[in-house]
Amino acid sequence: MSKHHSFIDTVYQIACDATKKGIAHLYTEDASLSNNLITINKQKVVNFSSCSYLGLELDERLKAGAIKAIKEYGTQFSASRAYLSARHYAELECKLEELFGSPVVVAPTTTLGHISAIPVIVSDDDAIILDHQVHHSVQIAVNLVKHRGVRVEMIRHNRMDMLEDRVKKLREKHQRIWYMADGVYSMYGDFSPVNEVYELMEKYPEMHYYVDDAHGMSWTGKHGKGYALSQKPIHEKMVMATSFAKAFPTGGGALVFPNKQLAQRVLNCGGPMITSGPMQPGSLGAAIASANIHLSDEIYEMQQDLQENIKYTNLLLKKYELPNISPSDSPVFFIGVSLPKMGYNLIKRLMNEGYYTNIGIFPAVPMKNTGVRFTITRKHTFNQIEGMIEAMAYHFPKVLEEENFTEAKIYQAFKLPLPEEQKAETAVTALVNQSGMKLRHEKSIIYLHRKEWDALLGDRGTFDWNGMKFLEDSFTGNELPEENWEFDYIIIRDLTGKPVLATFLTTTLAKDDMLAPATISMQVEKMRQNSRYYLCSKTLCMGSLLTEGNHLYLDRSSPLWKDAMRLLFEKIAALQEEYGASVTNLRDFDPKDEDMDALLVDNGYFKVTMPENHLVENLDWNSKEEFIKKLSFNSRRHIKKRITRHEDKYEVEVIGQPANEVLNYLYQLYLNVKENSLELNTFTLPYKVFENIAKNPNWEMLVLKLKPEHDTRAIRKPVGFVFAYVGQDTYNPMLVGLDYQFNREYNCYRQCIYRVIMRAKELGLKKVRLGYSATIEKRKFGAKIIESAAYMQAKDNYSMEVLGTMNVLEHHQ
Template sequence: MAKFESIIKTLDEIGKVAKSRGIIHLFAEDELLNGRIITIKGKQLVNFGSCSYLGLEMDERLKAGAIDAVKKYGTQFSSSRTYVSCTNYKEFEELVAKMFDAPILLSTCSSLGHQVVMPIVMQSDDCVIFDQQAHYSMQEMIYHLKLNGTFITTLRHSRMDELENKVIEYREKYKRIWYVIDGVYSMYGDFAPVEDIIALMDKYKQLYLYADDAHGMSWGGKNGTGYFLSKTKLHPKMILATSLAKGFGSCGGVFVFPNEELRDTVKNWGGPNTHSGPQQPATVGASIASAKIHLSDEIYEFQKSLKEKIAFTNHIFDKYKLPLVSNSEGPIFFAGVGLTRMGYNMVRRMMDEGFNVNLGIFPAVPESCTGVRFTITNHIKMEDIENLAQKFAYHLPKALKEEGRAMNDIFRAFRKVANFEERIGDAYENSNTEALTFKVEQFKSIKEINSSEWDSLSGSYGACNYDNLLFLEDVFCNNSEKENNWEFFYYIIRDNSGKVILSTFFTSCFIKEDMFSPAKVSEKIEEERKKDPYYLTTKAFIMGSMLTEGQHIYIDKESPKWKQALIKLLDLIWTEQEKQEATVLMLRDFREDDLEIRSFFMDQGFVKIDIEENNLINNSEKIDSKVFFQEKLDIKKRYYFRKDILKDEDLFSVSFSPCKKEEAPIYYQLYKNVKSTKLGLNTFDLPFKLFSKMCDSENWEVIKLELTEDKKIVCVGLCEKNKRNYCTAIMGMDYSVNPSHNLYKKMLYHTICRGLELKVDNICLGLTASSAKHKLGAETIKQVAYIQMKENYIYNMALIESIKLNVS
């Protein structure tokens, strides 16, 4: 939905906030570690953040193996494995192959190993289906695979019905269909449906599997070979990846192949395997010691000990009715808390109580599904687990109260993945007393609101005034197409004296999910829409509407309770979003430089994205057009004005008039001309009814450019005018006119002239084409939106990204 650079910028901001709150980028301060206790900022914490599940990293045999290897072979063996490997590497390979009873390939780490294996085994005539929650180290390989011409798509998390449908769809077109998954998913700790996947592989010869069981290694399976192989044998159409950097107690990656021929091909030609460094002697020495343990019966004692602690964790968290997303048989647990600021609060409280836990936050989870992630290892004692549960139960209601939230927020956020309401019920107080300090007014029509009060609050610029909203309500109802039926929701929040703290409006409407995608992506998706008009479309709950711009919300920041009023607004719109079954919530058109608003919304679990700039001419001086273009434009802009705008003026006549019924079809066709070329902002077509109704409204007028020669209308600007603003809403053009005549730029010029003539406060030139508007004296306002997405919308965004790669 947003540009890649915008997303990176947002993730960087999230990281900076987490770091500033002492949640990430921390350092242990211990001179000696024991696996159970870790010291951070001078405080000893029980370590619930380790992935060394069996506790083997502290086993004396592994330490001795590493020390002995360094004494024998030095600190490194710096040679490509293509030519020669260190002495102890052969023993290491043989032991691991014996563990898995299959051909294996070792890598420096599992992430690097994916770069070795995937581009070799997944070829140009293959299709690769990534599970929505497959680990990023594998999803990162999408771009490499696309360079080879491999077709990429995605699948809703563990949806076997959808997987079978995709196999049926693609099996005649592609030689192999690879399904890429985790064995144990790293955030929620849930498992892949192994038996169901194997059944589909047996049913369809084209279906192959690529599974990363990094978090399942050692604590499950024969010889500690992992969760996946505890459920099935290695399938002949399967490649298994796993990590030695977690339960195994050392470092590196292992890739298990169904036959030696395929293993040898990857070993010979897998890029990083030939040019990157090998595992170093100390790591290999420790790994040999661990492999020997795995090949002995002792591994099952380690597994038994951990599984007892896992079972106890499930029991004790269930006893205290805590919101675990899944009662896992594995060592990863995730306690849902909902909003981002709740996550910060609970992690801080747990650390203050002496527990090192992790924050599960976007993009690892959806924005409103923040949680406290913790892991169980053999170093952890039963009393540690019970203490953690007790303190979590003690602090959760306090954190909810401190943040002005309730358990219903958590129930709502995790409704798709957990049955919290059934399991937890009314164990916690479920109210937010802060909301009682406001007078809340909700309306379904602008008709129910005092027009003078609304207009006094509707922002200094834009088209959110009473009359225009009344017009839009009339247009976008009772239409045959569902995308042209909008529901309007108005909110006014007052303090106890009746003074307005906040007012805004939202619309519930259908949008195309590729709205902000590159034009080539939308072209591909539009091909599918010829068969299914509502392919990759969804209902959205949007601040403002699809046909308004400007300031969509009034906030009295002089009020000491404006933030609490915003929180109350969010409660209202979250509730309505659920009723509307809207998959995306967007709060839009905020100034980029409003850091206070940015911090507030990101704490509520919203993601900031950059959106199109707005362009505005302030006319507070009420000057005429001649003065404006002579005095307000610098030398360069005046040159541009003469060269691109004034030339050929005699070829066109311009008029400003109310919209005419008999001309409405012309307006509509000219609009469709422009719309068909603007797939970079892909929206549903506006209904003809809109253009027809404009002709009945005194608040709308048309600027027409006609050819002087034959009076043909070649360009129109449909503008909304109110007491303070003159706003360009829709533009239409005849593309048969020579482009050198610069119709678009001429229309901008005449729009400005008309606004100056009407002596409005602001001339709103709209979004896009900021450079052309800036040259005519417009102020460019950088804007951002804050969004939250449901799981289905996130999946569809991933699907659109795969389409983008396939058409690039």
Template sequence: MAKIKHNNFLDTVNNVISDAAQQGILHLYAEGEGFTGRTIGVRGNTLFHFGTTGYLGLEQDPRLKAAAVSAIQKYGTQFPLSKSYISHPLYRDLEEKIGQMYGQPIIITKNSTLGHLGAIPSAVDDRDAVILDHQVHWSVQNACQLLKNRSIPVEMVRHNHLDMLEDKIKFHSQNRNRIWYMADGIYSMFGDSAPIHELMALSKKYPQLHFYMDDVHGMSWAGRHGTGFVLDQLKKLPDNMLLFGTLSKTFGASGAVLVCPDKKMHHRIKTFGGPLTFSAQLEPASVAAASASADIHLSSEIYNLQNELRERIHYFNGLLASTDIPLVDRNDSPVFYIGTGMPKNGYNFVNRLMEEGFYVNLGLFPAVPVKNTGVRITISRHNQKKEIHALVEAMAHHYPKSLEDTGTDLNRVRHVFALEPQKTKINLIDTDLDIQLESSISKIEKGHWNTFIGTQGVIDWDGLLFLETSFEDNDLVEHNWEFRYLIVRDNKGKPILATFMTIGLWKDDMLAKESISRDLEAIRVYDPYHLTTKVLSVGSLFTEGKHLFLDGDHPLKDKALDILMRTLETLEHQTDAKMTVLRDFGSDDPLGKFLNGHGFVRIQMPDSCAVDLVEREDIEAYISKLSVRNRRHFRKEIQAFEPEFQVDILQTCHEKQLEQVIGLYGNVHQNNLGLNTFPFPERVFKTMSDNPHWEFILLSLRNRPQKPIGVMLCYKNQGKTYVPAFVGLDYDYVRSHHTYRQLLYQTIKRATDLGFDRIDFGMTAAFEKRKLGATVTEQFAYVQASDNFAMELLGIMEREG
């Protein structure tokens, strides 16, 4: 069977970033002939700057500027030689000063990204293992991909989950020398920190544990000599830690620094550290500016600067505490994250603040989960108290207005960030609309449902009743689904929106590469629910087609869509689902932009295939309209083998036949890891056999009629749509007798004999179905996850593969 196309992560990121750029939030150009750090020019306006990472304002210090200018005058704009041959004359002085700051051997690097690429492959031995905090900076994660070529295991744990980290340490402790945990000191989005003291306690329990800490956002504003948050916590760097700091951002210059207390390892990294050997060295201006900054860090002045910034941070914290603005993590770092929830809320709020004269950053996917979009505000010494006060006043005024503009409320935002809800909640749902939410299709009028949503797949009234019966009271949790049905009508009773939803357990690797699923299935032999998630889905894993009806011309459609979003959020809360999925949308569906704004990321599904039979022709006439090439394929690989098959159409199966059908389905399920789902319970097949809307196309060889080698499980939707929902195969005969292709043909033949208008061939094997006349359509799903952990972990596994 044809290989499934897999979602391209970069395409997903591109969609999100492009949307933010169109909203005027990203990819802006600063304006002006000069900068002070206090303000920044954007789109013809001068805004107070609350987005800098130069927290101490040293990038505007006249001593650093003078040093940089002097260095250019003396040495030129660059020193175009590798440091392996010869270092710039100013380098020795800088290295001595930085070494004095830390009291440990150091290495100066061009930037932190190149530094990680040089240090990590040199520090990590082939006998080691690496565990990443899933919020550790991208540059660290990227450098670790080089380790995969050496078969070094690289794993990931949820952010600051030390119990999960300890489990990984135990797993690797018997087979690995050192176990590296890589994390940030201060995390760049929420401003929260690594639990340094708890990690040190863990390393005493497990001596194999070593640390690689990226503390670039903790640099200068904390610690003795401004050496950062991590060293401020530890006071002395332990031998089992490599520490990265920066000479840019708060330090005010350019470059990065690796601190390595292990002298032998320091020598190895410095002698040959990949890009540390071959990349160009820092420009003379950068070296001179960094040296001037180091002088400040080595003097008592650094503590005055730190105190000035700390006073502003405390002031801002105090002002925020008197408001209802949802600060995601209250701490003493200069990074503040105001939760907005959905991207559209963030776009609105940022634009409002810019119009008021304040520049702030938007935290957006993939840096944070899409539904955890927020405004990232940084406080620096450039910010004056009156401007900080004005910013808080503007936020307090505009934050509720931005929520109102986008049809949400504060408690919806607070929930996605796991913050305590307010005592009162405003209900913005329009009372002019009639909302019907049911837990069973039996409570909905059959004719109405079938008219506006039940014409495709197994999603008519009878099909959904079949699903409810099949997926309840089963032994395993994955075989039990909850159902919800939503219909939104206007005050005249006319349906505007209708859909059904299921809540059940999904495998996180459902659309991952087969090699990844194969590795995960090996783990699931002893841990059956490894990397699985409770999912709230529009539609279900059993059904395909347009699961959502929307009257796009109705004047109240936007309010109906808002009700859908609120219903999904409520159900997610009530059922503790960690992911919401809306699926089976075309590539140009107008709802795409709406869903992006509500925190959904588009991913590509396998293509959908359908056959139009409205001309009521027989099978011979149908085949005659295929292309010359496809008719040749039909004669050679299908028609030539048809005499060898016995074809039985069964409305019901006796016990032995049902056992054979289940076995054939199981073969396909086990071999189709490209669409990796839990197998269906046996009750599904028994219920099919007892249901008048289902039938089985059974293939056997004429010389062995008692042993079926293929089956198509077909649903008859209201006498109009024929749905070959699932297939079963004996793989011993697939190549020799083209069994799958024969089943496709027999399905078309059966549908024409019954006089159906359409065949919903569903997803996968689009190449084979197209050869028999099916129309192939790209399909997309929209996914909203509570966090990015599973996605990032699967991304690591994919790059490893």
């Protein structure tokens, strides 16, 4: 399963969860609508989810306009605009030009408008800078030009300092740089800093502005021309896209240009303008009627009515002290609740009280920034608004209590200042007191009982008591930040003292592209040549970067296992704050474990498929011939052709403490492999790790040399090595080094795998963990694939989305 599927799976799971909880994928049951009351599941509720901010969708003039146009031209006029448009188009575009004061091209939808405009206005040698929160439809259109090699970057939301930095850099190579943003952002309802963007456009001739003002349309500006154009007249280096499917409200969209030539160019060349169906007569007729209202003074009265409702809403949210994430004058509101389970709970309660609101959830916002998103329209009464907010204020603390969450944590998740009185609250203590469980937290393995740790986690890989001691010795007291790890050991016991959960966590600086495709990592590494820690984040991880396997002991037979997991989440959240870690990665879970999956997703984690791991079991054969005989026909052929044929050409040695120059040479072989392996992109291990391995009796150094007749160098040197940790019954090869000069002819890598299996047998062990990647190769040795999933939580999605914008094709060009 690819990472992409994992993303889709997470989105699918969230949608299914929300549907199951009765808050998404719903249908109205009303025969007709006359106001903002709708019926869902036989219950009348006030609709607080409509983006028709002016409530014009039920205006009789719009209905009459649609009916008239349908009577005139039928339900559709099916022709490409490149050939022929219905006359209503000309009438609408004429009125819209008056409305916007600039040339306009009407599109069937805003998304199709972006797809028409962006590939036409952006040239191959232009660059694009996306705002982190720019609408997904803009990003879809940008993907089309990425394939032409257009450079695409992303900046943090509304960060004008970052924008200016990137413009300064990009103008060295690009004549035009497009900054793409929303006028009003659909989730938090905040605005693009239009005035500051204009200042930058004045300062840098190369800078252009593409703004999607879908949510700003109608409710603000002269003739309702939208938020962006209410701030400044259209700039000669600006293109604006807007929607008729929000406050306008007829369906369709429009592109507004600074001059006729550019408008004509998009009309002539924009893909959907040529090949997609047009806006249909019904919508066109309604749009003409809506444009008439927009061109009259009536629009200002409507805008004023809506502003009064917005003002009242802001006032009440403040009085009730609800976490309004981005207070503004826009009709979109977002009340932060942090975790999905909190959002589901609160929305369900509001629904029961007769108010329908939306959940703002991943991927629209980061997992931990879930919230209740609601909209205010002109049609809401003060009674309805107060009723809804009163209900929210009543249920909000009840949800906190029910889900064992604190308001302080919500403020932390949204990086908002904490309400003073809540700073002292410690959620972990509260939860421990409540459940009766005992949590033991230690910063070093030396404080834990060796026998108990090994009984719980000792047989799972390289992290038995000795293995942890080795890691602590190797990753503390180093020079570089990525070489110093924080270690945290957690054991949770029930009332009888029996362990329910045990694990260890490490916190270190990690590369955000660690699990990204190698082509992406290659691009990021290029950037890191100038800025070593570009796209690196302090990451709190279950297990460590140098251990593999299931790092979580969990007694699933205990009725308290879910409580223990919740307690672990609390502890992790506290450690995350203490270390300032921006990413949490809980890894090596069974991807088919539905109970665990639901628990993790509910607590704000999203699933990522990990690279496949490999395990060779059943070392119950007595000779290498017997081992080979057990393999499949193809594998046998492969082993004979690629491995046993070369077997006699090698000398294999298990060495104890090598001389410094030998160890140094092995480190060079490790670096060869590291430089060639970006599938799991991590920082290079410090030399100190090699020194410690050499000193540690639990580690073995399996060194492969070619016999003198095959290695004709003056001084024969190793051509490959494997460092393996010898566990209770498992052989764990963790590091490999190769001399690629000999690899092709003598299949050194394959020889290493083969020798590892033979060595494990020699030591009388039962299993060999072959680690990540090289699946095809490892399967030939009878390795079983272990699929596993990681669950991540990022304080924001920025890094993930920057990686998403990286042009995979660039590498190939």
